[in-house]
Amino acid sequence: MTSSARPKAVRTDGGDGSRVLVYNPVSGNGSHTDEVYDLADEYDVTVRETKKGGDAIAFARETDADLVAAGGGDGTLHEVVRGLYEAEKLDSTTVAVVPTGTGNNFAGNVGIESIADGFEVLDGGERRAIDLGVANGQPFVNSAIAGLTADASSETDADQKDSLGVLAYVVNTVRTAADFEGLDLSIETPDDEAAWTGKAAFVLVGNGRRFPVEGRTQANMEDGQFEVTVIEDRPTGKLVGEATLRRLLGSDTGNITRLEAPELAVSVNGGEPGTFSLDGEMLSARELDLETRPNAVTLCVGEAYDPTPPAVE
Incomplete structure (x- = not known):
């Protein structure tokens, strides 16, 4: 039919x-x-x-x-x-x-x-009250991403996705890694004014999504906290390629910083504004202010949903 x-x-x-x-x-x-x-x-x-x-x-x-x-x-x-x-x-x-x-x-x-x-x-199905993320006034439920994968995502067009599916993102991530020079960032949180500063290959601010070394990607969506992962870039650019491959293959890697916070501020230091992906919606900004709105979304969830997933070690 x-x-x-x-x-x-x-x-x-x-x-x-x-x-x-x-x-x-x-x-x-x-x-x-x-x-x-x-x-x-x-x-x-x-x-x-x-x-x-x-x-x-x-x-x-x-x-x-x-x-x-x-x-x-x-x-x-x-x-x-x-x-x-x-x-x-x-x-x-x-x-x-x-x-x-x-x-x-x-x-x-x-x-x-x-x-x-x-x-x-x-x-x-079961209904759960999950958190909502808000970045510069725009809502997101899954994640806000900056760095390598955000740039690669912005280069992935509809034709590529239709023909290659998820592989389209992988292909463009690897292509982008060759030219990516890292993103010079400062991250501030309420508990630590200078939580992280440096050049990043990848930053994920997760509301529903986390960066696992291995295993499922579900974050805790009901704790009022973002799960933040920063993968540092090296001046030589070698870590960009290593981090990309390890992310895609799920193997362990060093130079990862993990934070948890109900709100944070991300600043792009020098150069052009950064490209941020809010659930796939692209946003260009030098400053990104993010906060959680606890239990703001009533969501239908399946049986595999875990309201308290184990922490990433």
Whole structure:
């Protein structure tokens, strides 16, 4: 069945509107539409398709639904949460995830492994109150990233993702590593005014996501703290390549600094503004002020979600 031959019972803007799926039909390889519409019909979920960037923000901002699900990847989820945040509706709206994107990192972190799983969870899964990250006034649920992988992500276009999937990010990370000169940063936290200063290859400020040497990437999403990982760069640039490979392969590496803080300030020292990725949304800035909003998002989670994941050693 093609998308042009959907069952007549399926509604695009109909239904009672109490549960809405904001769906990006070109996310991932774009082959999920029939499955999404069949399951939406089965679970009585109204579907609203995005046509361009920003549509998910607008749909979420204007909705009066009790539950809004993001059907796409991390970028679609980011837009849905941003729309609800801007409309001040997060305290009255439950958020759900239906993973149809390329990486679906956040969905995996909250125990949702498939499209069918996403619909089952939004229908009868557990609801948890998770933290929200805010960076320069913009919300994020998974992570804020600076450095090598953020630059590589900004160079990964839709065609590459369609043809290579997650491998597209790997390819561009390795390509970017050859020219990356490191990011001269200062990081300040409330408890330690100068928590870290130096040249970084990679910085991850994790709300839902952490940097594991090995194992699952889920951070503690309910403790009001960011999990911050800094991988230092060497003047020779050799660590950039080493850190990239070790991150991708999951092996151990030195020159890693880990911090936990409810808020922090990241400053780019000299040169051009830094490129930051907020759940895949690119932001250019010299100063990034980040804070947590504890338990600000009511989220549908799967059985594999762990409210208190073990600390990274």
